[in-house]
Amino acid sequence: MIRRLAYRNMKRFAGDYQIYMITLAVVAALLYAFDSLFWDKELGRFDQMNQMMMIMVGLATGFVVIITAWLIYYIIHFMMERRSREFGIYLLLGMKKGQVARVYIRENIMLGGIAFLVGSVLGVFFQQILCSVIDSMVRIPYSFRLSWDYRTWLMTFGCYAGCYLLAFFRCGFSFRKMNINELMKQDRKNEEIVEKHEEWKRILLPMAVIFLILFWGMFTHLNSTGEIILFLIGLVLTIYLFYTGVSAWIICYVRRKGKGIYQGQRLFLLRQFASKIRTMQFTLGTLTSLFTLALLGASVAFMFCDYENTALKAKFPFDVLIYSDQVQDDFQDEKEVLQQEADVKEMLRYRIYTDQKDQVNTWMLTHLEQYSTMYQNKNGKPDRKRVTKMLENDGTYCRYDTYMGKTDYNRLRKMLGYEPVHFEPDQYIVQTKKRLQKDVASIGKDLHLTAADEKTELTFAGVQAEPFSQDGHNGGDYIVVVGDKVLQRMKPYYSELAVDLKGETPQGLEQKLDALADPDDRDFSGHTVSSLSGNSCSGSDTVLVYTATNLVRDNLIPELKMLLASMIVPLFYMGLVFVCVALTVLSVQQLSDSSKYKFRYDVLEKIGLSKKQVRSLLLRQMAGYYLCPALLALVISGKMVLCISGNFVRGTGVSGCVSTYFVEGTLLFMGIYLVYFAVTFLCFQRSIFLKER
Structure with a gap:
């Protein structure tokens, strides 16, 4: 009997909770698609970078399981409250609490099982979409690899079943406390709105707005983990206070017969809206938090996508570039490897020089926008103590200023396909990064560089900002280009070997160059890295800093794209699930009424x-019901995204507008939002107008 009853109820409620089942199926499909990455052979070739992808996907899956468990618990508990009268009748007919619980659990297991089976089939196709996206990101030729891996299925089933176990564990307390009298009255509780102390509660709305403005200001000054935690706690509390204040404000407005409440059906809408917010204020606060996280995640993911598509290639313009801290190094071993493994078109060994002064470094630290007044005294002059400490210990810039000769500079420009630069022997130019071009435009006003005789002052001839590999090879952020004679008074600082190759770069060339170095000089991925001693640096980029000794562009870019994909893909993954879960709660709440x-x-x-x-x-x-949490989430996340994207643009040099990433994230978010809204509206309209026929 219990089995037949559970089956009958499952069929009856499957139609009423279609959106819930669709969302569970989509979640199961996403879990399967992302779990399949753990055993993907094509991605396995990236070794260490693939491990980063697995770690990030694992963390994202953990968050997805928690949020999905919350969704399942919320819907199960919500359905229990809606069917409390039915459960009370079961108890009156002589069923025991355990039997009622088993009926309800079996219903939900059958609903979840159907959703999981559909999601498993759908997940195979999601897997192909995901693999094609990642393959294109990391420059792997996409191959259709339809497969059904039992390990992926078991892992997905374990995550999915874990969601249900967590949800049933929490609902078990509700079943044990079931009481016939309470069950018969349970479905009426949400219909009662207790309107007490509304006059002072409405003050919470302006307070919440003031707190939000304060939190926006605080966001740019968070420096420690403790401050971030306090910020998040305060923000979440403010969101909950906001909904309490909105409900109280509407009730007070209606009580006072505010202007315009009797126009059209405004009074009906206001009362309905206040009632819904009052009964769902905690849920709406939670959904707003989920929407905010989804918008933040999607916007940050779009930032990294832009960086990958525009800035990454410009970061490594040379086919091969090799650094040596030994000024006499002739790179003989490296040349032999290159000539054996690749088709070399041209090689150029050159040196970077220094005058053993730090006036250019000091100017950069005290004039770049990203440093603000960090290295200045109160009078605006350089803080020599802080500047010296930074140059000796930080590694952003070399200990002393870096210079290059005009001849070497123009040969490198020719290798990259740039036009040669001409200036007089008593002049100099500054080669810098595109993102720093505006900041460096005025550098000539303050520098006092001298010619070979150390008496004649050189004059500033301009700034060049083409990609020039300035993350530690051709200087950090900048290189001062002077006439070859001026180098006679300077000291060789370190050596470089630039190589132009014909055709495609062989796979594994960078690893063979790295194998020439001492194993102790390699990073976690096996690449040789510089020690950041006095004559080595990394530049002031803040998002992707790569200081390897050997740069082989066509070997390196796919690895870095894999690293970026390990952040981009999980962010979209979590954002999509968060939005779907939140919209499912909104839809189920509306359709149930x-x-x-x-x-x-x-x-x-x-x-x-x-x-x-x-x-x-x-x-x-x-x-109004759907837009309320969405608009609040847009307001909260908007300021955060604009602040983050501003720092991102300044720190990476991408050409995108600061607001572009927020707009892209919002469009993705609202696209999913409109789909759920349209489906819910059609279902709700049908349930109201068709049932009367």
């Missing part, structure tokens, strides 16, 4: 409203 709203709209029709007016009223009611 269809019978109650049917009565209310029937009354409106009887007092003179046409069906067209009722549909318009229904659309406005649902739009």
Whole structure:
């Protein structure tokens, strides 16, 4: 009997909770697609970078499981409250609490099982989409690899079953406390709105707005983990206070018969909206937090996508570039490897020089926008103590200024396909990064560089900002280019070997060059890295800093794209699940009230409203209900994203507008939002207008 009853109830409620089942199927499909990455052979060739991808996907899956468990628990608990009268009747007929619990659990297991089976099949196709996206990101030729790996299926099933176990564990307390009297009254609790102390509660709304403004200001000054935790706690509390204040404000407005409440159906909408917010204020606060996280994640993912597509290639313009801290190094071993493994078009060994002064470094630290006044005294002059400490210990810039001769500079420009630069022997230019071009434009006003005789002052001839590999090879952020004679008074600082190759770069060339170095000089991925001693540096980039001794562009870029993909893909993964979960809760809440709203709209029709007016009223009611958490999330996340993207643009040199990433994240978010809204509106409208026939 229990089995038949559970099966009958499952069929009855499957139609009412279609959106919930669709979301569970999508979550199961996403879990399967991302779990398949753990055993993907194509991605396995990246070794250490693939391990980073697995770690990030594992962390993202953990968050997804927690959020999905919350969704399942919320829906199960919500359905229990809605069906409390039915459960009370079961107990009156003589069923025991354990039997009622087993019926309900079996219903949900069958619903979840159907969603999981559909999601498993759908996940195979999601897997192909995911693999094709990642393959294109890391420059692997995509090959259709339809497969059904039992390990992926078991891992997905374990995560999915874990969600249900967590949800059932929490619901177990509710079953044990079941009481016939309480069950018969449970479904009426949410209909009661206790309107107490609304006058002072409405003050919470302006307080919440003031707190949000304060939090926006604080966001740019968070420096420690403790400050970040306090910021997040305060922000979440403010979100919950906001909804309490909104509900109280509307109730007070209606009580005072505010201007315009009797125009059209405004009074009906206000009362409905206040009622919904009051009964769902905690849930709406949680959904707003999920929407905010989803928008932040999607916007940051778009930032990294832009960086990958535009800035990464410019970061490594040379086919091969090799650094040596030994000024006499002739790179003989490296040349032999290159000639054996690749088709070499041209090689150029050159030196970087220094005058053993730090006036250029000091100017950079005290004039770049990203440093602000960090290295200045109160009078605006350089803080020599802090500057010296930074140059000796930080590694952003070499200990002393870096110079290059005009001849070597123009040969390198020719290798890169740039036009040669001409300036007089008593002049100099500064080669810098594109993102720093505006900051460095005025550098000539303050520098006092001298010619070979150390008496004649050189004059500034301009700034060049083409990609020039300035993350520790051709200087850090800048290189001062002077006439060859000026180098006679300077000291060789370190050596470089630039190589131009014909055709495609062989796979594994960088690893063979790295094998020439001492194993102790390699990083976690096996690449040789410089020691950041006095004559080595990394530049001031803040997002992707790479200081390897050997740079082989076509070997390196796919690895770095894999590293970026390990951040981009999980962010989209979590953002998509967060949005779907939150929208499912909104949709289920609205659809579950269809019978109650049917009565209310029937009354409106009887007092003179046409069906067209009722549909318009229904659309406005649902739009307000759906937009409230979305708009608040947009307001909260907007300031954060603009601040993060501003720092991102300044720190990477990408050409995108600061607001572009937030707009892209919002469009993705609203696209999914509109799909859920449209489906819910159609289902809700059908349940109200078709049932009367």
